[in-house]
Amino acid sequence: MNPILFMPELVLIFGSLVAFGVCLGEGKTRLAAMTALTTALLTLGSSVASLCSAGDLFCQAYRVDLFSQLFKVFIALGLVAVVLFGSKLKDIRAEIRPEYFLFLLLGSLGLILLVSSVELISLFIALELSSYALYLLVPLRREQPGLRLQMESAAKYVMFGIVATGFLLFGMSYLYGMTGSTYFSQIGPALIQHWNEPAALVGMILILAGLFFKLAAFPMHLWAPDVYQGASNETTAFIAGVPKVAVVAVLIRFLMCAQPVHGTLTTAITLAAIGSMFFGNLAALVQKDLKRMLGYSSIAHAGYVMLGLVTLQKSGYAVSMFYIFGFVVMSLAAFLVICQMSKDGENVTLDDLSGLHQRNPLAAFILASSMFALAGIPPFAGFMGKWLLLNEALRSGFITLVVIAAVNTAIGIYYYLTVARVVYFTDPGQRPAFKFERGVAALGVVLIVLVTLLGIVPAKLLNAAILAVQF
Amino acid sequence: MGCFYIDGAWPILSFLIFLPLAGVMVLPLLKGDGPAKIWTLGVTLVTAVLSLPLFFSFDSTTANYQFCEKVVWIPSLNIHYALGIDGISLLLVLLTTLLMPLCILCSWRAIGTRVKEFMACILIMETAMLGVFAALDFVLFYIFWEAMLIPMFLLIGIWGGPRKIYASVKFFLYTLAGSVLMPVAVIALYLHSQPHTFSIPELMSQPYSFSLQCWVFLAFFVAFAVKVPMFPFHTWLPAAHVEAPTAGSVLLASVLLKMGAYGFLRFCLPMTPLGVEAFAPYVLALSVAGIIYGGFTALAQSDMKKLVAYSSVAHMGFVTLGIFVLNTNGVEGAILQMINHGITTGALFLCVGMIYERTHSRELALATGIGKVMPVYVTALAIFGLSSLAFPGTNSFVGEFLVLIGGFAHSMKLGWAVVPGVILSAAYMLRMLQRVIWGGTANPDTSYLKDLNWREMVTLAPLVAFVLWIGLAPAPFLKVLHVSVQHLLTQVQLGLNI
Numbered sequence: 001m002n003p004i005l006f007m008p009e010l011v012l013i014f015g016s017l018v019a020f021g022v023c024l025g026e027g028k029t030r031l032a033a034m035t036a037l038t039t040a041l042l043t044l045g046s047s048v049a050s051l052c053s054a055g056d057l058f059c060q061a062y063r064v065d066l067f068s069q070l071f072k073v074f075i076a077l078g079l080v081a082v083v084l085f086g087s088k089l090k091d092i093r094a095e096i097r098p099e100y101f102l103f104l105l106l107g108s109l110g111l112i113l114l115v116s117s118v119e120l121i122s123l124f125i126a127l128e129l130s131s132y133a134l135y136l137l138v139p140l141r142r143e144q145p146g147l148r149l150q151m152e153s154a155a156k157y158v159m160f161g162i163v164a165t166g167f168l169l170f171g172m173s174y175l176y177g178m179t180g181s182t183y184f185s186q187i188g189p190a191l192i193q194h195w196n197e198p199a200a201l202v203g204m205i206l207i208l209a210g211l212f213f214k215l216a217a218f219p220m221h222l223w224a225p226d227v228y229q230g231a232s233n234e235t236t237a238f239i240a241g242v243p244k245v246a247v248v249a250v251l252i253r254f255l256m257c258a259q260p261v262h263g264t265l266t267t268a269i270t271l272a273a274i275g276s277m278f279f280g281n282l283a284a285l286v287q288k289d290l291k292r293m294l295g296y297s298s299i300a301h302a303g304y305v306m307l308g309l310v311t312l313q314k315s316g317y318a319v320s321m322f323y324i325f326g327f328v329v330m331s332l333a334a335f336l337v338i339c340q341m342s343k344d345g346e347n348v349t350l351d352d353l354s355g356l357h358q359r360n361p362l363a364a365f366i367l368a369s370s371m372f373a374l375a376g377i378p379p380f381a382g383f384m385g386k387w388l389l390l391n392e393a394l395r396s397g398f399i400t401l402v403v404i405a406a407v408n409t410a411i412g413i414y415y416y417l418t419v420a421r422v423v424y425f426t427d428p429g430q431r432p433a434f435k436f437e438r439g440v441a442a443l444g445v446v447l448i449v450l451v452t453l454l455g456i457v458p459a460k461l462l463n464a465a466i467l468a469v470q471f
Numbered sequence: 472m473g474c475f476y477i478d479g480a481w482p483i484l485s486f487l488i489f490l491p492l493a494g495v496m497v498l499p500l501l502k503g504d505g506p507a508k509i510w511t512l513g514v515t516l517v518t519a520v521l522s523l524p525l526f527f528s529f530d531s532t533t534a535n536y537q538f539c540e541k542v543v544w545i546p547s548l549n550i551h552y553a554l555g556i557d558g559i560s561l562l563l564v565l566l567t568t569l570l571m572p573l574c575i576l577c578s579w580r581a582i583g584t585r586v587k588e589f590m591a592c593i594l595i596m597e598t599a600m601l602g603v604f605a606a607l608d609f610v611l612f613y614i615f616w617e618a619m620l621i622p623m624f625l626l627i628g629i630w631g632g633p634r635k636i637y638a639s640v641k642f643f644l645y646t647l648a649g650s651v652l653m654p655v656a657v658i659a660l661y662l663h664s665q666p667h668t669f670s671i672p673e674l675m676s677q678p679y680s681f682s683l684q685c686w687v688f689l690a691f692f693v694a695f696a697v698k699v700p701m702f703p704f705h706t707w708l709p710a711a712h713v714e715a716p717t718a719g720s721v722l723l724a725s726v727l728l729k730m731g732a733y734g735f736l737r738f739c740l741p742m743t744p745l746g747v748e749a750f751a752p753y754v755l756a757l758s759v760a761g762i763i764y765g766g767f768t769a770l771a772q773s774d775m776k777k778l779v780a781y782s783s784v785a786h787m788g789f790v791t792l793g794i795f796v797l798n799t800n801g802v803e804g805a806i807l808q809m810i811n812h813g814i815t816t817g818a819l820f821l822c823v824g825m826i827y828e829r830t831h832s833r834e835l836a837l838a839t840g841i842g843k844v845m846p847v848y849v850t851a852l853a854i855f856g857l858s859s860l861a862f863p864g865t866n867s868f869v870g871e872f873l874v875l876i877g878g879f880a881h882s883m884k885l886g887w888a889v890v891p892g893v894i895l896s897a898a899y900m901l902r903m904l905q906r907v908i909w910g911g912t913a914n915p916d917t918s919y920l921k922d923l924n925w926r927e928m929v930t931l932a933p934l935v936a937f938v939l940w941i942g943l944a945p946a947p948f949l950k951v952l953h954v955s956v957q958h959l960l961t962q963v964q965l966g967l968n969i
Contacts, residue, residue, distance in 0.1 A: 372621060377617055377618075377620065377621065378615075378617045378618050379618055383617070386654075387658075388548070390654055390658055391658050391661070394655070394659060394662055403655060406651045406652050406655050407651065409651050410647060410648040410651040413644060414644060417640060417644065420624075421639075424628065425628045425629060425636050459544065459545045462545065462547060463547060466547055
């Protein structure tokens with residue numbers, strides 16, 4: 001077996017083992033942070049190095065190709081970013097900070113294993129590995145007297161997640177039952193042949209229900225605002241972007257097993273997209289807590305991603321990939337500022353943002369840029385991604401969906417603009433200035449530059465995505 | 472309709488567009504406000520000087536796009552980085568580059584806080600504005616179109632007047648909400664073109680069905696009507712114009728409003744002629760409504776800036792009227808009027824800004840009867856005021872007269888409906904001039920006001936020159952327009968006859 005194929009995973013497994021060892025000691029937070037950062041950087045490096053590798057592993061249950069490695073690059077990028085700007089772990093009890101890093105690494109391992117799994121059982125194992133690691137991260141917040149918000153968020157996340165996984169399993173069982181195989185390469189052709197049987201449709205819809213939970217899409221979106229608000233800032237930063245990237249990969253794999261015609265499946269996805277967009281944008285309009293607002297906005301963005309998925313065409317999948325890659329970078333930039341801003345890891349409200357331009361001009365610029373990027377304003381990646389999505393959806397004939405997406409873009413601008421307005425147009429009053437930690441300022445600039453580059457010169461990533469979906 | 476690609480020549484349009492942006496990169500390195508102002512003035516002057524060759528080497532005998540550049544940008548969707556100007560966009564580009572140094576000059580003393588950010592916003596706006604007029608690919612056009620919202624939002628919201636936050640948010644939301652359906656329309660045109668293309672000249676020659684043209688026209692109309700602004704989508708204008716700093720008001724009035732009208736000319740007329748024909752009566756009705764409404768509201772204002780803002784609504788009503796009567800005189804008059812309005816209203820905002828710097832108020836009541844103490848100022852103000860009411864000899868007369876000829880040629884009723892607008896503009900402008908210059912019997916004590924210093928004279932002088940030049944000898948300006956306008960109307964006719 002060519003070691004480069006499995007390098008990102010090996011690095012993460014090894015790093016997780018080292019982190020586990022560190023956890024056995026007492027108070028070794030700095031060591032744990034260093035371990036996590038090194039592991040993350042090595043994972044990113046090996047993902048980039050293995051971009052052009054291709055091969056099958058583990059009895060063809062695990063495929064490494066451009067598709068999987070592209071996703072791994074962005075998952076690793078998310079991990080690096082969160083470990084860098086969240087390394088202080090302000091709102092986590094000091095004794096369990098090493099454990100936090102361990103679960104973060106294990107969660108990323110699960111996500112990376114997920115995008116390469118081409119077999120249902122291994123996919124499920126990877127999904128559960130990542131899910132449970134993330135379930136554990138959410139309640140790991142310091143308990144404030146009289147306030148156990150993170151417990152409520154954790155309970156919702158776990159309960160909802162388990163039910164969603166149940167749906168997913170049930171749907172996968174239908175797929176197995178109809179096709180007699182757990183390998184995507186065999187399920188796909190067989191299912192397309194049997195597509196007019198109701199069991200195929202039911203199985204697929206159940207699977208979508210399970211996966212929409214991870215994507216925070218309507219109607220499995222209700223957990224998102226509460227979990228975003230209740231978890232610590234670093235946890236939210238990770239959950240907001242990185243699992244979504246992985247689940248788009250899984251969605252693409254499953255949707256490739258469906259017959260690419262306009263039918264009940266596309267109607268179902270269309271309705272989910274419309275619900276996500278409207279619910280997310282309208283609910284975000286009245287939010288005061290910044291993380292909760294970003295939670296609702298991520299529901300809306302899940303709706304936009306579905307514009308590409310609903311086409312059931314490879315070109316549509318490619319632009320969905322491009323959009324979610326851009327989304328994770330924009331989201332990380334916003335959460336970078338939130339994590340750095342909040343002094344003891346408490347939630348950041350719109351009010352707390354007042355006068356940010358005087359307290360830390362770079363932070364104000366990064367936050368405002370990420371808001372405008374998420375809103376879909378040129379020249380950022382959000383605009384280019386949306387343009388490409390509208391293009392693909394209109395090409396496949398989903399005119400109503402496209403018009404609704406355009407209208408929702410207009411609705412969504414208001415709350416992003418509110419953040420930019422508060423950041424730039426208000427006085428700081430008594431709020432203190434703050435500095436970025438070492439390296440974080442550079443990371444923030446890198447993220448914004450990446451967002452702008454993806455908006456102005458998207459060709460490379462877009463072509464890579466188009467090439468990647470041709471498997 | 473082709474493009475002139477001059478091999479070996481340097482890409483002047485890209486240079487013009489991105490020079491201000493390059494200037495922004497240098498700003499953080501400068502220490503202090505003074506160097507920042509001087510640097511920005513230098514950059515804008517260089518851009519202005521470099522845009523003069525566009526006028527002098529422009530070939531007015533052809534309707535082809537000139538100084539073209541085309542580079543593949545996103546090959547999978549056939550999106551190109553394509554630039555080029557024809558007669559219609561040439562004058563708008565020159566208007567933009569000319570006004571920029573004047574904006575910097577007028578902000579010299581007016582902006583005291585965060586000068587570097589202010590200059591950065593102005594320069595980014597210049598890049599976006601020039602890009603809008605020069606873009607020949609829809610995606611590029613849309614990027615520049617939306618990119619100009621953020622700097623203007625910051626300009627109004629940070630350096631604006633008392634209600635700046637309300638005005639800037641209203642401006643941003645209104646304009647963006649208007650233009651969200653534009654991508655959908657553009658993509659629809661792209662998907663119906665054979666072969667799929669986003670290139671503007673190529674999209675003009677494609678046949679589209681009547682229903683597609685109507686829907687696309689409506690989507691474009693909403694976006695451009697908010698920008699122009701046409702009645703009843705104009706409510707963002709008074710707030711934004713009044714609360715913006717002087718440079719922001721000048722840019723808003725002189726250039727941003729023209730983008731909407733330019734959009735009508737560049738996209739709606741050649742690409743959706745059947746839609747234009749179907750909806751022209753309504754658009755003409757809205758134009759007349761804008762002219763009359765703008766006139767009456769301006770008549771009621773006591774705030775000078777608001778008066779000029781509402782007069783903009785009225786003047787742009789003339790512009791859209793000229794465009795949608797679809798004859799040579801109307802369209803030429805409309806384009807010339809766009810330039811004239813840019814010069815005149817820009818100058819009026821500059822004048823109001825100068826009074827504001829002295830009295831710290833825009834109320835007419837505080838600045839009446841200043842003719843005695845500020846003779847040079849009121850001379851300039853009078854020239855611009857006469858130009859605004861389209862007095863013969865000034866630039867607006869030529870434009871408005873052409874528009875009126877076009878309107879009367881279209882239909883008698885339309886022409887007669889517009890005439891009260893002309894009278895109204897005379898009414899409110901002369902009233903303002905009378906109050907400001909001579910006042911009444913009980914003028915406030917204005918002896919503390921100083922007349923124009925040389926910086927302000929340098930700012931207003933080129934505008935006075937253009938008012939008189941275009942007014943008395945408009946031939947050079949009409950010459951560059953003529954062939955392009957003829958071509959445009961031929962395209963419309965062809966589209967209508969299919």
